[in-house]
Amino acid sequence: MLTGKVVRFDEVRGYGFIAPDDGSDDVFVHANMLDGDKWVLAPGVPVEYDAVETDRGPKAVLVRVIGVAAGAERHGTAGAAPTRGGVAVAGGRSRDSAQTTGGAEDEEGLCDVLSERSFCTETTEALVTSVPDLTGAQIVAVRARMLDLARRHGWVEG
Structure with a gap:
């Protein structure tokens, strides 16, 4: 497994890029490749992933969040009740708060075409x-x- 940090993520389109820790080229990531809660992909979130080479460049598969974005704990967002559109979401995590607990993940599987x-x-x-x-x-x-x-x-x- 490779490691890196999300550098960009478009939550509307459901894709972004990971900057690998080894300094190689950014890797495309789609929210459907995330093993767990898709709401946590945001810039700065550390992830672990496998990559495959495509005609458009490297693509991340089997992506797993392995920590929280830098600064999330300092600003008190880690462990806070997540919200979507200002409404608290019970038992979930939100893209808006860009946080994860690093613990148990949702039992959500990968999406098939x-x-x-x-x-x-x-x-x-x-x-x-x-x-x-x-x-x-x-x-x-x-x-x-x-x-x-x-x-x-x-x-x-x-």
């Missing part, structure tokens, strides 16, 4: 269970937009 059919099925199920008042036409419109987004980011194959 889905077929377009599976993505549409899961998206429909999520929309129907989350917002049961949506009409069929609204579900189709939202699902089409989400599928376009997934295609652009390589989240689906086919």
Whole structure:
């Protein structure tokens, strides 16, 4: 396993870069490669990872947070109740607070690239269970937009 620190992370797009401790070129990292809570990836967070070479350069896989960002403990954010949009989140950690306890991590697995059919099925199920008042036409419109987004980011194959 290699080690480094997150140098940039775009929480909206879900990706960033790790600066390896050995001084080599920055390594691309996607939030789906994180073993645990995706909310903790932020600049300065130390991580451990494996890397593979791609046509675009090195990419981190099996990423695991191994500490807290420098200064997080001094500023009293370590162990503080995390928030998202100013609302406390029970039992979780937040990207906004850029903190981790270094202890037990969520039991969340890695994300698989889905077929377009599976993505549409899961998206429909999520929309129907989350917002049961949506009409069929609204579900189709939202699902089409989400599928376009997934295609652009390589989240689906086919």
